[in-house]
Amino acid sequence: MAKQHISTTINGELTEFLCEPNETMLHVLRNHLNLTGSKEGCGSGDCGTCSITLDGRLVCSCLMLGVEAAGARIETIEGMADGETLHPLQQKFLEMAALQCGICTPGMLIAAKSLLEENPDPTETEVRYWLAGNLCRCTGYDKIVRAVLDTAADMRGAA
Numbered sequence: 001m002a003k004q005h006i007s008t009t010i011n012g013e014l015t016e017f018l019c020e021p022n023e024t025m026l027h028v029l030r031n032h033l034n035l036t037g038s039k040e041g042c043g044s045g046d047c048g049t050c051s052i053t054l055d056g057r058l059v060c061s062c063l064m065l066g067v068e069a070a071g072a073r074i075e076t077i078e079g080m081a082d083g084e085t086l087h088p089l090q091q092k093f094l095e096m097a098a099l100q101c102g103i104c105t106p107g108m109l110i111a112a113k114s115l116l117e118e119n120p121d122p123t124e125t126e127v128r129y130w131l132a133g134n135l136c137r138c139t140g141y142d143k144i145v146r147a148v149l150d151t152a153a154d155m156r157g158a159a
Contacts, residue, residue, distance in 0.1 A: 008069040010035070011079025019066035026050045028066035029076060037077035037106045041135070048134030051107035052076050058114040060133075077106035080113065089113055089151045098147035100138035107134050112148045120156055124149060 003018040010033070017032050029035040029052075038061055041047035045060040052061045053075040054068075080087045089112050092098070099105045108131060115122060115130040122130070127148045128141070136144065 004067050006067060006070050008072050008074060010074045011076060017066070021065070021067055023066045024062050025052070025064040025066050025069055025074075026061035028069070029061060032066075035076050035078050039103050039106065041103060046133075046135070047104070048107040048111060048131075049104055051110040051134065053110065053114055056114075056117075058111055075110070077110055080109060087113065088155055089116070089148065092147040092151040092154070093144070096143050096147045096150065098139065098143040104134055104136040104138075108136065108144055112144075112151075115148070116152055116155065120152060122149070122152060 001021050004021055005016065005018055007014065007016045009015065015033065017028060019028050019032060026038055026040055029038055030040075038052060039049040040062055041049035043062050045063040048060065050061040051058060053059070054064065055073050081090060086094070087109075089109055093105065093109065111131055111134050112127075115127065119126060124145060127145050131141070131144065131148070
């Protein structure tokens with residue numbers, strides 16, 4: 001198969017890459033673009049460790065082909081901070097120890113950011129529902145949910 005030339009925007013920057021037609025976006029991010037924050041946990045869209053946003057929609061990059069990125073706007077965990085300044089969710093995850101091994105953390109953060117962009121005042125049930133596609137074996141989820149709820153309150157107060 002001939003490699004495809006893809007032009008897209010990743011984390012606000014125009015990006016071009018070559019990929020095989022059957023390569024996943026996760027493989028492209030990690031192996032061609034050196035954006036290794038997204039992890040492969042399951043390869044079947046069940047764990048959320050590879051979560052990114054595609055044109056503002058939360059997707060599992062292990063289920064998306066790299067060629068589908070053509071002309072799209074993609075955001076990954078690498079684009080979440082503003083330089084050295086962490087996104088409020090990242091800062092709150094650190095403050096509240098809402099992470100342990102770190103495998104699920106990038107996907108959790110991307111999913112939580114997507115939630116807060118959609119709904120800046122979620123209930124605990126809504127947070128748990130939104131994050132249900134992201135599996136964590138270490139934390140038990142409570143600290144993660146509290147961090148998202150606290151960040152939402154902080155961000156509403158700052159607005």
